[in-house]
Amino acid sequence: MDQDELRKLEERCIQYQPPNCAAACPVHVDVRSMMAQAARGNFTEAAGVFRKTVPFPGIVSRVCDEPCRAVCKRGDVGEPLRVAAIEKACLDNASEVHAKIPLLPKRESRVAIVGGGLSGMSAAFELARKGYSTVVFEQEPRLGGSLWDYSEEKLPRDVIAEDLKVLSKVGVEVRLNAHVGRDQPFDVLCDEFGAVYVAAGPQAHDAFGLARDEDGRVTVDPATLAASREGVFAGGSMRRAEGQRSPIRSISDGRIAATSIDRYLQKVSLTASRAAEGSVESRLYTSTEGVEPLPATPIGDARQGYSSEEAVREASRCLQCQCLECVKVCEYLNSFRGYPKKYIRQIYNNLSIVMGHRHANKLINSCSLCGLCGEVCPEDLHMGLVCRKARETMVEQGRMPPSAHDFPLRDMQSSNSETCAFARHQPGTTSSRFLFFPGCQLVASSPKHVRNAYALLMRNLSEGVGFMSRCCGAPAQWSGRVELFEETREDFLASWRALGSPLVIAACSTCHDIFRTHLSEVPVVSLWETLDNLGLPEREEKRTREAVAVHDACTARHATALQASVRSILGRLGLEIEELPLSREKTECCGYGGLMFFANPELAKSAIRRRIEESPRDYLTYCAMCRDYLAFSGKRALHLLDLIFDTPWDEAALRKGPTYSQRRENRVRLKNGMLRELWGESTPQELRRETIRLRISDDVQQLMEDRLILIEDLQQVIDAAERSGYKLLDPVTGHFIAHDKPAGVTYWVEYSAFGNNDFLIHNAYSHRMEITEDLKP
Amino acid sequence: MVKRVLNINGISRTIIASSEASLADVLRRQLGLTGTKVGCGMAQCGACSVIMDGKVIRSCVTKMKKVEDGAHITTIEGIGTAEKLHPVQLAWMVHGGAQCGFCSPGFIVSAKALLDENPKPSREDVRDWFQKHRNACRCTGYKPLVDAVMDAARILRGEITAEQLAFKLPADGRVWGGKLPRPSALAKVTGTCDYGADLGLKLPPDALQLALVQAKVSHANILAIDASEAEKMPGVYKVLTHRDVKGKNRITGLITFPTNKGDGWDRPILCDKKVFQFGDAIAIVCADTVENAKTAAAKVNVSLEELPAYMSAPAAMADDAIEIHPGTPNIYFEQKIAKGQDTKPLMDQAAFVVEDDFYVGRQPHLPMEPDVGFAYYDEEGRLTIHSKSIGIHLHHAMICPGLGVEPEKLRIVQNPAGGTFGYKFSPTIEALLGVACMATGRPVCLNFDYYQQITYTGKRSPFFMHLKFGADKEGKIVAMESDWSVDHGPYSEFGDLVTLRGAQFIGAGYGIPNIRGIGRTVCTNHAWGSAFRAYGSPQSEFSSEVLIDELAAKMGVDPLELRYKNVYRKGDTTPNGCAPDAYSLPELIDKIRPAYKAALEKAKKESTPEVKRGVGVSIGIYGCGLDGPDSSEAVFELTPQGVTVYSSWEDHGQGADMGCLATAHEGLRPLGIAPDKIRLVMNDTAVTPNSGPAGGSRSQVVTGQAVRIGAEMLVNAMKKPDGTFRTYDEMVAENIPLRYSGKWVASTCTACDENAQGNPFPVYMYGAFLAEVAVDAKTGKTRVTGMTCAADIGSIANRLVVDGQMYGGIVQGIGLALTEDFEDLKKHTTPAACGLPYVKDAPDKIDIIYVETPREHGPFGAAGVGELPLTSPHAAIINAIYNACGVRITHLPALPEKVKAALQGAR
Structure with missing residues (x-):
């Protein structure tokens, strides 16, 4: 991943996008945070959020035209939030905190502002904060412009006076009764000051020679507010038509102009990286599914506005929009x-x-x-x-900790080793039109079902059904071992071609998926579609209509035909189906996918718990790992083959999956048994260490399971220790302690010996050392 | 051109040179007399001093046309030789006058001229002389230099003999704890130590000289780079841009804390899309001469779209600031601190609450030697880069992917360095040299001028801090709330680390049980932040050391005694919640108390309305090591001649060679080996092991431990059953290995967590500072008249080196307090304009009192030293100004106009 790819991916996660309200607000008040604080009754903090963005909070909370409300998601489920009313309540109820206004160091340039209304004052405030000497020229004897047009009730005069104090705090110089154009020629102003912002208000009768449109409004570059004259910027009501005037947009214009002037005076690009200024659209997605519609909280006392309780209630309606x-x-x-x-x-x-x-x-x-x-x-x-x-x-890069996937990769290696893997034409034939590929985990979990399914296929399909037991390579693919996966793929292809490139019938959805996505030359169909077409074994009677919840395999997410065939089979079996809330293309993983269980067992366990809590019904699966993982966590879970081959319901649902050691053994036994019985071939000799007998209690067995230790690992350690004599005797317990490191993992065993090749295991553990580099400056 | 017959060091030489060439250049380039160094190149540092017709002159600005025919010129080479040292040279060695040694030739030449003229100068005469001749030193704090001149004068007057002054090993032969001059001292005082520029002149004739095309703006999008005209200029071999970089073209900061919102790959080797700060390298011109390269560089046409420049943390934090690195917010890292209970209720209940804002600025390192390096392919085809790197293995990893070279094909070697003080913890020109060498296949050399040194190397990161203490009625601090914003410039390398330092050192030294705070790293367009001596602590401790004085003032108690009440005692923990490794602060305060009382008395007596005198104190703490389990390695080899020690204990000029030798000798003492039988092989990634970088006062502790272990392994291997030791021949005969690798890991340490809790350092240093100042009431100018420091830096490896570190660090603290800054890109472009302290800016009275608490985790009990003297002396000075005239300067430096304005405001 390079930086560009990173940025593109990051860009696609929209959670960081602002909520609609903040995006639509031309000055981007962080409405969501303000509401979160207000809903908790933290009015001081809420007011702090508001003040941080809005220089004249008392005024704005009373006169704001609230562009945020039009896009408020609450509007989809009730009425939009009454944002300004809450702002006012926050200010009313906040304890007096005069946050310091950070001022940047003084700069040499001077800026003139023509017009002391909201827009001009905002520009002056921003520019003064940035260190510019800023002078406001106001033709009236007082600042505020059209603010004075509001009624005393709507906008009390003392609120205006209080809010305007901020200008002197940041050092803005104000010249009242200064009529630019009459007392002060505009040209002189332009010469004296480094830049000029003209915000002369709606009734401006003079445009100071700046270009205007046919309606007489001053024309500016909408992104920068640059007017037709170099160094002059214009905005506020004087650039807007009668019906489009907006206090908050006037403030925004002032801010945009201030940014432009700052850039102009720094002699840098006026236009670069300004897409986020003013009202913008947000890409944030917020689901309102299941949200109870709520109307706006009524204002008890219209003159006072929201009480604190009312404000808390109204702010609590905020959805706190986010995607997630x-x-x-x-x-x-x-x-x-x-x-x-x-x-x-x-x-x-x-x-x-x-x-x-x-x-x-x-x-x-x-x-x-x-x-x-x-x-x-x-x-x-x-x-x-x-x-x-x-x-x-x-x-x-050689930086994958070997511990993460050591066990499943060795499991895969074992599945594809001489002891487990094999491929044959149907007994008595020399060619195969089909190939049954049960997959390593079904072989490990239910060898009986494998044999039954194979028998069924042989019965119902003509022109030869070959058989192949091996692993499709999914663990290699999941663990990022591209080369290993490639080798596994090549081995499979060689074996498959040797059988005459038959159509693969896959019982496992993971294998099915791997074939479809990575072995496009291999034609593949799922066992379920095949059986659905061929018909099921005759049975005495249909089941009484028991219902199961179908847990789709995550690797079958997009295999819609496969999913349909599973449901069709269930129907034929007379079962009622409950669809889980997350099923089919939205199904959840059982915890085996991606080798999650090996990298993070705790997480995998909680993922399974979450899944099994979705329905009290027995789960029906069609993947051996899904079934075993669900069952491992105590869920009653059946495999589709359990039903097809009529395993007694409770026995099937309650069956614990085999241990890791048993899974390995099942694969070996299946091979040996099938070769012997179906193909009449002799089976290989057992290795010496496999003749080592171990006595293992259930507790120790569970420990071994948790620690991913196999019986054969212990056999190997004990074999090595007994041959070399390299073992410690614990004088207190009389137990031997030995260890061995066949590959990446060191195994320790505590055991006692009973005569020849008979050992009692007391404890077993292993280290899967994480290799991390560690150097800091 | 001019023809001159000059008498140089007693020999008549005919010289033909450009009339515009400087005498320094002619001496160095044409006559090979590289003992004369060129530092600032603008007559402000005196490194280039020579004697011409009896007068000390600065040869860097003396043009050949001004040198008269027949002039007599004495350079360092004419003062004395290794075999026949001049008394000034001997005294320089004995007093540790040569630390980095870059200024030594100039000083020695200057001192010789003084003594020729005035055989019996007073100390003040010596100081006046060096002030007048602009001899500047950044390492020593000047005091050892004055000591040396005084002793040399005594020899010249016949009052003592050279033999009497010369260092002699004690009877037991022990080096540890003594005053053996560092191994490199002789070469440094005789001008035979070859620094990067000297070696650069001695490269083969096909070497290319490089000049950079650098940004003249602070922030811009690059639209196009056109080098076609430059390529046609005379002598130009090639012009390189980002397109010629084979690798990722990024220098990586290596470490990215997991919560860092940046990716650590933000610093281009050669700018491609954007300019992030003034001076950013956009192209490299490779030419036959420096002059041709520079002329052509001016012809490279770069079209830019200029962007608004955010020159401070508050500017870059503003809502309307655009992202300097698009996709990464300007505030890219936050570090919380949470220790003990929530502080809000404690503050509400506290008997005394004080709070204030503090700012410590972008202190420039101002080493005497500007940045320099060269590169070539060695005999094994490795790209070999020589530079001032103080982290050769670190830099190897930082630049390797950017260059696109296989790790085993990249070799980094450190040249003798004329001072770094930490700026070379960051790679500077290494990657540029690598790019040029890879693109041309020729040896290449790049030597910054001093303007480039100042404007385009990393600086101390300014901290904007707000700090609040709540104390009970006895003055015990019960709660602290901190907030700090770090202006780290545009490049993130180690920005998260220095921000963490705020959590580690704001309030350090005091057993404050409850702390809440947050720090943030901010990307700006001012100079990128690099390491600087005492990394993060001069900023952090300035806030807490001034605020505790404010608390004392509010309570009406003595600031030293208030500190005494609060400093670490058994049971107290550091801000990181771990126990300090020694509880020496009460003793250190006890040690300075008599001097403090006397100084107060004296100040009171001597203070006048015109010159107000005052006394201030502070305590200083710093950790030795890098956070968590820091490690190092050193290799010992027995040879027929003695023992060879291989290490990458890089040398800023602080005395790595002496530290390594003293530690190795102590470890090898059972063998009874003489120090001159120990050969040091240092700082070459091809032959020396990864000992980690030289920073954070870690070398003496962490690499020192590796050296100790290596020595012990060799000693053990040589030991016979009867307790005697095998000879080299016996070892070979018995087939016993001769090489041993000593490795040490600070295994008890853990890095700080998200609440800044942990046990980050194996060893700490502790100090108490006392400053005496005189403030001119009319001008506001502050003069430091005396400094005292009680220091516990564990057992001392070499007293000369340690004294030198202490004096030098304290004087850098004076600069930080009163004059040093790099803020104004137009104004702050020379050493003097940046506020470099000259000899008269430093007091002659600097007293050091050692308390030697042996450290459990330090080799033979040693801690580090380098950072301690710069942790907080500036706070003591600021506190002394308050004591003198009631003015509290919280925004450094305390320039005269600032003090004056405050005085007027106070009135």
């Missing part, structure tokens, strides 16, 4: 306490650190890559793709 569509549905995105834009930057930083802590490794490796975020994102931002690419980069 992905974070709402994803445990992973939620758990790192941010949102994609932040994550993308953290991931990018992680990848570009040459030396130092890589804090985001876990962030990168915890994603299930399931793609749900992309489905719900208004801008189709798919964090899974970002994470997978990041993993690939880490692997390429």
Whole structure:
């Protein structure tokens, strides 16, 4: 990822975009924060937010024409918030805090402001803050311009007086009764001052020789407010038609002009990077689904405005607009306490650190890559793709901690090793039109179903159904091992071509997905579509209409035909279907996807918990890992093959998945058993260390499971220790302690020996050392 | 051209030179007399001093047309030689007068002329002489130099002999804790130490000279770069732009705190899309001579769209400020501190509450030697870059991806450095040299002039601070609230780190149980922030050391005693919530108390309405090491001649060679080896291990530990069962390895967390400062008349080096307090305009009192030293001004006009 890609990705996460109100406000009052504070009754803080942006808060809260209300999302579910009324209440109830106005160092240039109305005063305030000597020329004996046209009730005179004090605080010089054009020639003003802002108000009868449109209004560049004369800028009501005048836009004009004048005097670009000034549109998406409509809070005392209680109530109606569509549905995105834009930057930083802590490794490796975020994102931002690419980069840079994916990769290696992998034509044939590919996890989880399904396919399909047991390479792909995946792919292709390039019937949605997206030359169909077409085994009677909740596999997210066939099969089996709130293309991952479970088991467990709480019904899955992970967390979960082959319901639903060791063993046994029984081939000799007998209690078995330690790992450690004598005797317990490091992981075993090749295991643990570089300046 | 017959160092030489050439250039380039150094090149530093016809002149501004035929010229080479040292040279060594050594030839030549004229000068005569001849030193604080001249005069007058003055090892042969002059001192005082510019002149004749095309504005979009005209200029070999950079064209800050909103890859080697600050490099002209390169550089046409420049943190933080690095907010990092309880209720209940705003500015480093370096391909095809780098392995990693060179094909070597004070913690010209060498395949050399040194190297990052203390009725501080904004310039490298320093050192030294605060790093268009001695603490501690005086004033108690009440005692923790490694502050205050009382008395007595005198105090703390488990490595090898020590203990001029030698010698003491049998091989990534950068006073502690361990490993390997030691031949005969790698990790340390809590440093330094000032009531000018510092820097490795560090750091503190600044790009462009203290700006009275608490985690009990003297002396000075005249300056520097205005305001 280079910086440009980073920025493009970041740009697609709209959570950082301002809410509509702040975007529409020409001076960008942070309405959302103000409402959050006001809703908590923190009026001082709320008023602080308001004052930070608005130099004349008392005035604006009374006369603002509120462009924010037209775009308020609350308007979709009730009435828009009464923003100005809340602003006023915040000011009324705030304790008096005079925040310091930061002033920049003095600059040499002087600026003249023609007109002391809202716009001119705003420009003067901003310019004085920036260090310019600023002089306001007002023809009347008082500042304020058309503010005085408001009634005393609407805008009390003391409020005006109070608000205008800020000008002297920042050092603005005011010349009253100074009629530019009459007392003071405009040309002289232009000569004396470095720049001039003309904001002479709606009734300006003199345009000082500046270009005007046919209606007599002064014409300016809308982005910079530059008028036709060099160094002169104009804005406020004098550039707007009668019906379009707006106090807040007058203030905004003053601010825009001040920025232009600052740039003009610095002799820098007037136009660069100014897209965010004035009213803009926000791309922020905010769902109002499920939000209860609420009308505006009535104002009890119209003269006083909102009371503090009323203001709290009204501010509480604020939706606090934000997107977070992905974070709402994803445990992973939620758990790192941010949102994609932040994550993308953290991931990018992680990848570009040459030396130092890589804090985001876990962030990168915890994603299930399931793609749900992309489905719900208004801008189709798919964090899974970002994470997978990041993993690939880490692997390429040699910076992937070996611990993260060590276990599943070795599991994959084992699945594709001589002891587990094999491929054959249908017994008694020499060619295959079809190839049944059950996938390594179904083989590991339910070898019986594999055999039954194969038998069923052989019965119902002609022209030969070959069989292949191996792993499709998903763990390599998920862990970012591009080269390893490529090797795995090539091995598969060689084996598949040797069988005559048959049509692959995949039982596992992950394999199905991998074939479809990465092995386009391989024709593939799911087992479910195949069975749906072929018909199901005859059964004695239809089930009584039990209902199941379908948990779609995340790797089948876009496989609509597959999803339909699963539901069709369920219908044929006479089952009622409950659709989970997140299903089909919006399904959630079980925690296995992307190897989440291995990189971040705690997160995976909470993701599963979240999933199983969505419905009390038994879940129906069609992926062996989904079923086993759900069952592991105590959910009653069935595999579609359980139903097809009529496993007793409770037995199927309650079955705990096999342990990791058993899964390995199942793969070996399936191969040996099938070869022996279907193809009449002899099976290989058992290795010596496999003859080592271990006695393992349930507790220790559970520990091993949590720690991803296999029986064969222990056998190997004990074998090595017993052969070499390299073991420690704990004199207190009389146990031996031995360790061995076959590859990246060191295993420790505490055991006692009972005669030859018979051992009792007391404890087992391992370190999967994280390799981190550590150097700071 | 002019022809001159000159008598140079007693030999008549015929010289043909350009009439416009400077005498310094002719001596150096045409006669090879590189002992005469060129520092500022504008007659403000005196490094180039030579004696012409009996008068000290600055040869850098003396044009050849002004040099008369037959003139007698004495350069450093004519003063004395290694075999036959002049007494001034000997005294210079004995008093530690040569730290970086870059100013030494000029000073020695100048002192020789003084003694020729006045054989019995007073100390004040010596100071007047150096002031008059503009001999400037940035390292020593001047006091050792005056000491040296006084002793040299005594030898010349025959009052003592050279032998009596010369250093002699004590009877036990121990180097540790003594005053052995640093190994490089002899070369430095004789002008034979070759710095980067000297080596640059001695490169093979095909070497290309580089000149930069630099931005003259502070912020702009680059629209086009047209070098076609420049390429046609005489002598030009090639003009390079970003298109010629093979790698990512970015220098990386390496470390990005995970919450940093920037990415650490924001500093271009050669600007491509934008100009971020004045001086940014846009193109490099490679030519046969510097003159041709510079002339052509002026012909490179750069079209820009100028953008508003944000020249301070508040300007860049304003709502309407545009993003300087598009996609990254200008406030790109925030560091909180939260220790103990919430402070708000405590403040509400506190008997005394004080708060104030503080500003410490963009202090320029002002080393005597401007930045310089060169690059070539070595015999193994490695791109080899020589520079003043004080982090050779660090810089290797920082520039490698930007250049696009394989790590093993990049080699960085440190030249002898004429002072850095931390600015060389950042890469400066390394990557530019790399780009030019890679693009041309030829040796290349780049030597900044002093204008470039000032305007285009990193500076101390200004802190804008607001600080509040709440104290109980006894004056015990119970709560602190802090807020600080760091102007880090446009480049983020280490910006998050210096912001963290605010959390670590605001209020340091006091056992404050409850703290809340937040700091932020702000991207601006002013000079980028780089490390500067005492990194982050002069800013941080200025706020707390002045505010505690405000608290004392409010309570009506003595500021020293209020400090005494609050300093760390058993059970107290640092702002980071960890125990300090020593509790020496009460003792340090006890040590300065008599001097404090006497000074108060004296000030009271001598104060007049015209000249108001006052006394101020402060305490200073700094950590030794980089945050968390800092580590280092040093390699020992037994050779037939003795022992060789390989380390990357980089030298700013502070005395890395002496620190390494003293530590190695102490470790090897069981062998009874003489110091001259220990050979130091230093600072070359091809041959020396990664000892980490030389910064944060870490070298003596962390690399010192690695050296100690390496020495011990070798000693152990040589040990026979009977307790005697094997010889080299015996080791070889027994097939025992001769090389040992000492490695040390500060394993007890943990980096600070999001609330700035942790145990970041293995060792700390502690000090108490006492300043005496005289303020001219009419002009507002402040003069520092005396400084005293009680310091606990652990066991002392070498007293000369440590004294030199203390004096020099304190005088930099005087500069920081009163004169030094780099703010105005038009005005602050010379050493004098930047407020460099000359000899008369420094007091002759600087007293150091050591308390030596051996440190558990320091080698042989040593802590670091370099940063301590600059932690807070400026706060003591500001407090003394208040004591003198009731004026509280909280926005540095306290220039006369500022003090004057405040005096008038007070009236």
